[in-house]
Amino acid sequence: MMEQTREMIRQYIANNILFSDNGYPYSDEASFLGEGIVDSMNVLELVMFVEQNFGVKVEDQDIIPENFDSVAKLATYVESKVKLAV
């Protein structure tokens, strides 16, 4: 489940933010903002992606670096929200 979530996030960023032909070229732990992988507007796109694809409601207070600054962090956040919803 976790790997599947991570792969969906990697694919989304690769296709919609990086427009990469070779997938997501960073490690899952790489900091989105620290490494310049996404910019501030892209974070808003990621919020919409998470809401639409995982059926969870992202609260304002959830949009923090602990949840939205790497593939690994975002996947962990999504999983925790999905579990809560079940």
Add this chain to the structure above:
Amino acid sequence: MLVHEFLEHSADRTPDKLALVCEGQRLSYVQVEERANRLANALKAKGVERGERVALYLPNSVELVIAIFAAMKAGGVFVIVNHTTKYDKLVYILRNCQASALITSIRQADFVQQLSNRVPSLKMIILTGAVADVAGAYSYETIQQYFPSHRPPKINIDLDLACLIYTSGSTGEPKGVMCDHSNVDFATNSIISYLKNTANDIVINVLPLSFDYGLYQLLMVFKFGGTLVLEKGFTFPVMVLKRMVEERVTGFPGIPTIFAILVQMDLSPYDLSALRYMTNTAAALPPAHIIRLRQKFPWVSLYSMYGLTETKRTLYLPPDQLDKRPGSVGIAIPGTEVWLEDEQGNRLGPNQIGELVVRGRHVMRGYWGDPEATAKRYRPGPIPGERVCYSGDLFRMDDEGYFYFVARKDDIIKSRGEKVAPKEIETIIYNLEGVIEVAVIGVPDPILGEAIKAFVVVAEGVDLTEADVMRHCRANLEDVLVPKYVEFCRELPKTSSGKIIKPQLK
């Protein structure tokens, strides 16, 4: 007054007062002053001379603040380059301003190694985050350890340049607006006077210091001896709001993109009662957002403003006028005047549309190394020898003398509050093989103000996708310039002389 004296006077007057909160650090005025002196002494020792350009390629950080003041203390002119700027454009700016020194971070160590060939004027590079001198560059940390903290002797007068601020021009090449110390001092004082700032103000700045609106937050706070809370951006609004609560922030400068996010949020968990004022510039706030901001922050004074880098701030609307004329950006800032002219240079009266002309000591000194563009923008004023600034923006004035933005004379786009030259993006897309024609325009966007849209015509048989264009743009353009939309078309609408008619694309 010299701009670095803003810091020096505050450090003399209130040495222990909290000056800067950034990245978990809390620095007093004397701490900022001593660090800036150490770096200034190093810049001088390593060969920066009076009037030479010191380029700063750093994100919002303590080091960037220190470097801004150090460059001026050393007698130099600081040039901040946004840290998301791609290398080719950075090299263009470094060459254009003939930078003598570059201060950047250790993350750029590989890149700076190739710089000496490409930028022959560079005498030295200083890297922040480097524990020792590496790759032919000096370590910022080592400088802070070994150079003396005494204030270097003053060598400039207020007619000398304090900074160059690079801005997009309609030609697509960035142009450096030359700001002398007296220009910056004047503009700073004028803005402080209408915002009624005092040393009790605590201002949060989420805008890049490479953007003059962000830079002036720092300069103003150091001038009036307040506290600046410097953030890297507004990516995580909740973090910024929490910081505003913790630090009891009184001033919040924003742009429409930021306010668009703010009005959608539930702000009830945050005690923002200390907030005294908010400012908006860079693009107009939609009236609906003004209403919602006033509902959410009834105790806060909201200032709608307008300006251009060439004169810094130009107009502001006194907050008590906001309900009466929400669409206006107000009147000339204190100590300056503005009027409207038609194409023939006739002054216009109320309810006529014309170009805004600006007169005052905030009219900057022109574009670095570009007398032609300077002569177009800065033209002779009413008194022999003086110059006024032709803003390039069309305005209307109401019967009571308040101004309303109508349109730009050129096709510059305003996205995320920053000026975007379509030409710069078009040039990059033209470099893609198979592209025959490109036209870039701005389309309305609820968050960005305007979103960038590129229309692309490709040669027959060329298989180019939207993703190809976007990838190419992301690799070659800084974040704010990357189009949000790409549309392929067979041909673009043109005049009989072959000029693309952009309004028809909208």
